[in-house]
Amino acid sequence: MVRDDRRRAGSAAEGPMASGVGGMSYAVRDLTRTYPRAAAAANDRISFDVGVGEVFGLLGPNGAGKSTLVRQLMGLTAPDAGTVTLFGRDVVADPRVAARSAAYLAQQEPALAEMPVAVAVQTTGRLRGLGRRSVRDATGRLLDELGLGPLAGRPLLRLSGGQRRLAEVATALVGDRPVLVLDEPTAGLDPVARRAVWAALDRRRAERGTTVVLVTHNVLEAESVLDRVAVLDRGRLIACDTPGRLKTRVGGEVRLDLVWRDDPPMADATVALLARTATVTGRRWTARLPATDAREALGRLTSGAAFAALDDFTLATPTLEDVYLALGGAARDLERA
Amino acid sequence: MTVDSRRAAPADVAVPPLGPRTGWPAGFAAVYAGQLARVRVARVALLFVATLQSVGILLLLRGVVDAGNDVTKESVVAGATVLVVAFVALNLLAQRLGAQRGNGGLDYYAALPVAPSAVVLGIAASYASFTVPGALVTAVVGALLYGLPLLHLWVLAPVALLGGASLAGLGALLGLLLPRPELATVAGQLGMSAVLFLGIIPAGRLPVPLRAVRAAVPSTYAVDALAGSFLRHPDWAGIALRLAVCLAVAVVSLVAASWAFRRAVTR
Numbered sequence: 001m002v003r004d005d006r007r008r009a010g011s012a013a014e015g016p017m018a019s020g021v022g023g024m025s026y027a028v029r030d031l032t033r034t035y036p037r038a039a040a041a042a043n044d045r046i047s048f049d050v051g052v053g054e055v056f057g058l059l060g061p062n063g064a065g066k067s068t069l070v071r072q073l074m075g076l077t078a079p080d081a082g083t084v085t086l087f088g089r090d091v092v093a094d095p096r097v098a099a100r101s102a103a104y105l106a107q108q109e110p111a112l113a114e115m116p117v118a119v120a121v122q123t124t125g126r127l128r129g130l131g132r133r134s135v136r137d138a139t140g141r142l143l144d145e146l147g148l149g150p151l152a153g154r155p156l157l158r159l160s161g162g163q164r165r166l167a168e169v170a171t172a173l174v175g176d177r178p179v180l181v182l183d184e185p186t187a188g189l190d191p192v193a194r195r196a197v198w199a200a201l202d203r204r205r206a207e208r209g210t211t212v213v214l215v216t217h218n219v220l221e222a223e224s225v226l227d228r229v230a231v232l233d234r235g236r237l238i239a240c241d242t243p244g245r246l247k248t249r250v251g252g253e254v255r256l257d258l259v260w261r262d263d264p265p266m267a268d269a270t271v272a273l274l275a276r277t278a279t280v281t282g283r284r285w286t287a288r289l290p291a292t293d294a295r296e297a298l299g300r301l302t303s304g305a306a307f308a309a310l311d312d313f314t315l316a317t318p319t320l321e322d323v324y325l326a327l328g329g330a331a332r333d334l335e336r337a
Numbered sequence: 338m339t340v341d342s343r344r345a346a347p348a349d350v351a352v353p354p355l356g357p358r359t360g361w362p363a364g365f366a367a368v369y370a371g372q373l374a375r376v377r378v379a380r381v382a383l384l385f386v387a388t389l390q391s392v393g394i395l396l397l398l399r400g401v402v403d404a405g406n407d408v409t410k411e412s413v414v415a416g417a418t419v420l421v422v423a424f425v426a427l428n429l430l431a432q433r434l435g436a437q438r439g440n441g442g443l444d445y446y447a448a449l450p451v452a453p454s455a456v457v458l459g460i461a462a463s464y465a466s467f468t469v470p471g472a473l474v475t476a477v478v479g480a481l482l483y484g485l486p487l488l489h490l491w492v493l494a495p496v497a498l499l500g501g502a503s504l505a506g507l508g509a510l511l512g513l514l515l516p517r518p519e520l521a522t523v524a525g526q527l528g529m530s531a532v533l534f535l536g537i538i539p540a541g542r543l544p545v546p547l548r549a550v551r552a553a554v555p556s557t558y559a560v561d562a563l564a565g566s567f568l569r570h571p572d573w574a575g576i577a578l579r580l581a582v583c584l585a586v587a588v589v590s591l592v593a594a595s596w597a598f599r600r601a602v603t604r
Contacts, residue, residue: 074448078603087352095603096450100356104448111437111445119374126367127449129357155378178353 024087025179025211026050026073031082033068042068044235045082051227053209055201059222059320060232061329066215067107069232070183073213074098086179102179103128105172107187109156117159117167118143118152121174128175135174142170146196161188169197176208183215198225219321229320233329243320250318250326256294258285258301259312268306270297283311288322356450364451368459376467387424388471391417394537395479409539414479415564416537419556421471422497423532426505428525430464434512435521438601447602454595461509461591465501472497476563485567492566492576499583500559504532506590507555513597536560555586 027049034041042065050056058066071077072084075095084091091098098104112120118139125135143149146166156164165188172180180201186194198221204210216222222229223243230240239246256274258264260283264271274297278285289297294315301307318326359367376384395417437443446456472493480487511524535543535551543551551557562579565571 071444076444076447076602089355095447096358097355099448099450100358101353102448104444106441106444106448108441109445110440110442114375114378115371116374116378119371123367123371123374124449126370127359127364127446127451129359129363129450157378175356177356 023052024049025052025054026056026213027083027085027088028073029083031069031072031079031084033072033077033079035068041065041235043072043079046232046235046237047082048230048237048240050211050213052211053205054227055205055212055214055225057222057226057229058213058215058232059217059219059226059229059324061217063234064232065235066217066232067183070104070181070213070215073181074102074104076104098181101177102181103172103175103177105168105180105182105185107183109168109171112168112171113157114155116153116155117148117170120156120167121170124171125174128177130175138174138176142173145200146170147193162190162193165189166193166197169200173200173204176204177210178208179211179213180204181213184217185214186216186218186221194221201225219319222320231320231324231327231329233324233327238327238329239323246320246323247318250288250322252290253288253318253322253326254291254294255314255316255318255322256287256289256298257312257314257316258287258310259283260285261309261311263309265306265309268301268304270300270304271306273297288318288326359449359451359455361452361455364455365459365462368446368451368456369463372460372463373466376463383429384425384467384471387421387468388474390424391421391471391475392478394420394533395475395482398537399482409542410483410485411564411567412539412560413537414476414483414485414567415560416533417479418472418476418493418563419496419500419536419560420529420533421475422465422468422501422559423504423529423536423556425468425471426461426464426501427508427511427532428529429467430461430505430508431511431521431525431528432518433464434460434509435515435518435525436512438513438521439518443598443602446598452595453598453602454591457509457595457598458591461502461505461594464508465498465505468501469494469497480567486569489566489571492563492571495580496559496563496566496583499580499587500556500562502587503555503559503583503590504528506587506594509594510590510597513594513601532556555583558582558586 029047031043031046032041033043046069058069060066068077072079073091075091075098079092086097086101089097115123121139121142122135125138130138143152146169148167148170151159151163151167156167159167169185172182172185186197189197201212205212214226226243228240228242229246231238231246264275266272266275274285274287277289278287298313298315301310395414398413476490476493477487479485480490507528508525511528512521515521515524531554535547535554536556540548540551558579562576565576
């Protein structure tokens with residue numbers, strides 16, 4: 001991703017039309033939604049703004065309420081309370097507002113499964129109001145951009161999971177909506193395809209000031225692509241800031257990962273000390289502690305008797321996963337790769 | 338908690354105009370064309386099964402039916418033909434929409450600026466058109482097997498389309514209203530069985546209570562219109578009236594299905 005493009009993108013969003021929304025695309029206030037027969041709210045008093053031309057992420061584990069939130073952004077789920085506006089227009093009162101300004105990519109698009117790739121993109125473009133000729137041109141360009149040209153005639157369900165997701169992303173991009181609401185657009189993509197999607201989003205932002213709201217549970221994606229990230233946990237928004245600023249919240253802490261060959265030697269004083277704070281996953285221990293403490297502990301472990309029992313170890317600077325955990329997040333299924 | 342956007346977005350930033358609302362005919366045409374492209378991949382085998390089932394019934398009954406009884410012959414051929422329509426337009430469509438409702442597939446359409454009625458009609462019309470080849474094969478094979486005239490076979494076109502539209506409307510309603518996809522599948526199958534028995538067995542041979550049920554099932558009017566066209570001197574007014582009933586059922590059920598679609602996508 002090219003950071004310089006980002007800066008230019010901000011000015012690309014400036015345009016000749018009237019203001020009145022203070023540079024905001026989405027403005028969400030106190031959004032609350034509880035599904036019938038559910039014990040807890042899927043979204044609990046969530047508020048945030050998304051700037052025009054911003055790539056805004058929703059990060060959280062499965063079940064955090066991310067998909068419910070984006071469905072409400074698209075007017076597909078009505079909130080029990082709270083408001084959503086898009087460029088100052090009320091999405092809750094008139095769900096068509098979102099359909100006419102934003103393109104939505106759901107986690108899965110079963111409606112398209114049996115369509116050939118080009119037909120899926122063309123159909124979606126036509127349904128976004130493009131004429132026959134412009135939809136044909138746009139489809140050709142998009143398939144080339146995402147490297148899907150050779151697959152144009154293949155039905156989505158006959159593609160690999162990653163290729164299929166890429167084709168679904170193409171359907172979201174057709175029609176050049178000023179806002180893209182994408183629910184895990186890169187899930188299942190290999191690194192090359194993932195970068196192709198990120199580049200495609202970045203290009204639209206740079207050229208048109210497109211706003212992107214992107215759901216992810218991939219920490220790497222959140223850190224490398226997003227301008228700002230809202231961290232969700234069990235229906236609540238527990239933080240919202242740039243990835244860099246969020247990481248300063250865990251400040252001097254680093255993550256020490258230890259993998260044991262056999263049972264850890266609990267007689268060792270350092271091991272016993274780490275055991276008190278580490279999270280244990282099988283034979284992997286993960287401890288979060290101040291950088292100096294971590295360095296010293298690792299020094300003692302690698303020079304002492306415990307080293308024989310140690311299979312592998314890493315010392316890493318904090319990631320958004322650490323931020324999530326430090327903020328009280330409970331789940332462990334965020335992706336790191 | 339409220340969080341300000343920290344990223345400096347210019348205060349005088351543009352408010353993009355709302356994107357266009359997709360016109361009804363363009364929306365209908367796009368949905369219809371998309372479904373036609375789908376069927377080449379997904380439903381060819383089932384369309385073949387639908388036809389094979391009806392031709393099989395025709396062959397089976399050929400050995401049973403008294404060839405001298407015109408009313409029975411026409412009923413059997415017309416009933417078997419409309420059964421193809423019911424298999425596809427009622428049964429497969431109820432299953433399809435039930436499944437799409439269950440797995441979130443309808444959200445795709447709901448997130449696009451297209452009228453729900455254009456979506457429902459586009460899908461229903463595509464399923465109604467899928468019935469045409471199978472219905473044609475069945476009607477021709479039936480007419481040849483039972484020695485019926487093919488002179489007025491063109492009546493099959495409005496029968497398949499209007500009968501198809503009415504059954505597709507009901508299929509769409511079942512798929513969109515029933516709370517679980519499995520129920521939609523069962524209801525679609527039961528509906529098809531009703532068409533099979535009430536359509537193929539001539540009205541005069543049904544027990545009295547079932548005659549009332551027969552009169553209440555829209556496929557009956559499609560069967561009777563088609564059966565009437567196999568006569569040497571068709572009662573055109575009667576055929577037109579029966580097709581008008583199909584049209585009325587189609588309109589009412591499709592309007593209801595459009596409402597059900599809107600309801601199904603607002604969770």
